[in-house]
Amino acid sequence: MFAAALIVLVPISALFLRSAGLTWDQFIAAAFSPRVMASYRLSFGGALIAAVFNVIAGLIVAWVLVRYDFPFRKLVDALVDLPFALPTAVAGVALTALYAPKGVLGKALLSIGIKAAFTPLGVVLAMIFIGLPFVVRTVQPVLQDLEDEHEEAAVSLGADRWQVFTYVILPSILPALVTGFALAFARALGEYGSVIFIAGNMPGVSEIAPLMIVTKLEQYDYAGASAIATVMLVAAFAMLLVINSAQKWHQTRLAGR
């Protein structure tokens, strides 16, 4: 997989660079100008915060769905996939309407002094929305397949519930959590539709990296757009690597049990 990713992604980057015909200095100037650097910081930072939040939130949601019984459990379970099925532009305008200063949640947040929409916080909120199902759906099946015996053994040796969780359950689901984290992070990094509406797109403050590509394209600066896309592709490639090694780790864990 690793070699294959190299074979596929490097030519694409090469294609970008060649078609754009940039020298190295021009590339650096286009891909790392202050405004573009700010967009990387927001995209990578926001995706990181959203993915960390989603690991915790996704684990809680998966846990509750697998282990507890409550009314409408099946319905809730089905709706977790909503961000997969809902077109991103729809999610974008809906989140904006919700978190804008006049929106239901935006008004509530504003009353405690937090401005959500049209700030980096809004970007993170949209990234959480699209990333959440990735963590839930990778952790859920692993949690479902865990056998009671290990937990029973731990209890019989005197472990309390928290110890059982940290020493028995958490190690088994850790690879799934890492996979879910990487998937959510990668998706948030490249996401466009659900983020650009709520972001407000203020230069240097709330512009995401994919938006910078679109902005350059609209100015017919194909070279600049390609340079930024190349940086994003390398990042996507690194994520692919993490996902694959996490999955391998996951499989050896399963095989070793």
Added chain:
Amino acid sequence: MSTRLNPLLESRAVRIGLTLVAAIILLLFLFAPLVVVFGEALSKGLGAYLDALTEPDTLSSIWLTLVVAAICVPVNLVFGICAAWCVAKFDFRGKSLLTTIIDLPFSVSPVIAGLIYVLVFGLQGWLGPWLRDHGIHIIFALPGIVLATLFITFPFVARELIPLMEEQGTEAEEAAVSLGANGWQVFRRVTLPNVKWGLLYGVLLCNARAMGEFGAVSVVSGHIRGRTTTMPLQVEILYNEYNMVAAFAVASLLAMLALVTLAVKTFFEWRYAKELAA
């Protein structure tokens, strides 16, 4: 007291607490946006909602979206079945390359997917001058939108089928061959029925994404009103014009598509579980 303490269960307080936290997360992040779409769409009444939907530009965006999906879903159905069949049932050199290519659209930003096509077919792109001389329009026209959508929705069918086909192995196929079936018969009578539900689910996801794709289509479409705007792009245009009722009316159609997709998906899973149990 009949409640026996189960050592494998958290205390009642923790259980209720965690359930509440999960409920709040899902309410805030998943359900609230969904409710807002329909709330905003109907905020000026049903009449305004229907007027917004029958506006000519909106109607033509609905039509364009249906056309794009009608081309992309069958093409990717065939592609997906072929790719999954190759990956799951045969061993060959470059197999891991093929699986990586299948996965690529998932890990590449949709904006970059659109950009690739602009770089190849756009006026400044590799084939741009030749296409212009021959009067062929790809970028800022229907073919570009179809190409970008094809790229984005390529993995859905294959991704659903590969694990299913791998799980089922090749024994049933070998048995069919030994009974004298030819390749097509084996595929139609053995392989395909075994993966029926996965296939339908893949098609469903592919369709939902084909109709809802925004980033990639936005880059190649050129936003020519009434001509190259799909429904998600129409949502953006109306929203940027502060025409909220109309924007959310179109959005509500797409949200309904998402809900139907989830409902049918749940139905498929239920049928599949029933078949496995039988």
